[in-house]
Amino acid sequence: MTDFYKLKTDKLFIDGSWQDSRSGVLHPVINPANEAVICEVVQGSAEDVDHAVAAARAAFRRWRNTSAVDRTELLNAIADGMERRKEDLIQAVSQALGCPAHICKWLHVEGPIYAMRYYAQHTDILDKTEKAGHSLVMREPIGVCGFITPWNYPLHQFVGKVAPALAAGCTMICKPSEITPLQDYVMAEIIESAGLPPGVFNLVPGAGPVVGAALSAHPDIDMVSFTGSTRAGIEVAKAAAPTVKRVTQELGGKSPLIITADADLEAAVRWGCEDVFINSGQTCTALTRMLIPAEHYDAAVAIAKNVAEGVTLGTGPDAFMGPLSSARQRDIVRGYIEKGLAEGARLVTGGAEPPVQFEQGFYVKPTVFADVNNEMTIAREEIFGPVICLIPYGDMEEAIRIANDTDYGLSSGVWAKDPESALPIARRLEAGLCFVNGGEFNYDAPFGGYKRSGNGREFGQAGLDEFIELKSVQLPA
Structure with missing residues (x-):
């Protein structure tokens, strides 16, 4: 057209x-x-x-x-x-x-x-x-x-x-x-x-x-x-x-992605980041809380930083992430980023300032926060932008507790060594959808959520x- x-x-x-x-x-x-x-x-x-x-x-x-x-x-x-x-x-x-x-x-x-x-x-x-x-x-x-x-x-x-x-x-x-x-x-x-x-x-x-x-x-x-x-x-x-x-x-949603200790960490973190950054983070099912085993946390932070900084902005044939939908939505997302900093989350990459060469248009940088806990605003409220919260966990019981500690229950994800290992975890997550090891959305299956x-x-x-x-x-x- x-x-x-x-x-x-x-x-x-x-x-x-x-x-x-x-x-x-x-x-x-x-x-x-x-x-x-x-x-x-x-x-x-x-x-x-x-x-x-x-x-x-x-x-x-x-x-x-x-x-x-x-x-x-x-x-x-x-x-x-x-x-x-x-x-x-x-x-x-x-x-x-x-x-x-x-x-x-x-x-x-x-x-x-x-x-x-x-x-x-x-x-x-x-x-x-x-x-x-x-x-x-x-x-x-x-x-x-x-x-x-x-x-x-x-x-x-x-x-x-x-x-x-x-x-x-x-x-x-x-x-x-x-x-x-x-x-x-x-x-x-x-x-x-x-x-x-x-x-x-x-x-x-x-x-x-x-x-x-x-x-x-x-x-x-x-x-x-x-x-x-x-x-x-x-x-x-x-x-x-x-x-x-x-x-x-x-x-709305504030969905978790649990990565297990025996998962392919590089593949899991990369997929998790891309899941959030696609459509500029404006996806209700986006897995914006990434839960990572404490022993692999530093490595996961480094991978997420690399993925975010490799995202191409714009609307051309090589772009992965476009602008936010409106000036209002851009300002809301920037406000959440500033709130995350004020509450003590560690900014790994991104931030609230306009991306270089994208002063025009409603763009926000792909943003990664580390050292997030589940009581922070950015971990509890739906941001609806390209912002990921990295949260460490000690064992699977803690991971499931953190994952389910939310008012929402639309989506969730598990990345384990294989799908069979992920299913027992998926059964315990309080959400209407669960994406296992990168599984794609299926129009033949029901879509909807629990709770709020x-x-x-x-x-x-x-x-x-x-x-x-x-x-x-x-x-x-």
């Missing part, structure tokens, strides 16, 4: 057509690498939400009764459109988020295309019934859904909500982040071209306190799925509570089940 102004960013997509917003307000989308305005996107209002919900409610009466074959064809048509417009999707995410395009391709786009096709093969869920004694258990779609997606993995989370909802026969209203809304516009065009019936998919961008709040509280919305901060997730749940709608949340990291699951069969209501029909015995 060479011109983002070709997208209908001054319009909402409601009931199968591009429409004006009641608000008329536009919000700039900023390229965080050069601070230039890419385009302006309309901001929806509560009245726009009402309009979109009415369209989705009317469409649900028809869409829920479509055949599995029809829904499969439409989801595959959407996936085909994503393939055709892959470069548009890459550029839409890359330019608004700042992730280098060559990384954006595999990190942000190819997986969601796979996930769309995955759910195209699971549209028969409504046809499945089970006997339970003298009862018959049926499955029905939950209804009209409100989706609030984040700025850090915008297409990933869009597809993680939209694809299973479509497969299950639900209709929806989507609200992207104001920071990264462009891929949703590309997807709306793809969905329109695929021939999805009017009202099934609706796009209403806007501010969280306006559009997000209206979606959460709306009496005609049956489910809200939110991805974002724990603070905002609590507000969504509060707003949704009076209407007793289903709420699923994928929230949220509730509900996305992707895999479990992600589809979130959009289903169970009906028990009692037959004569």
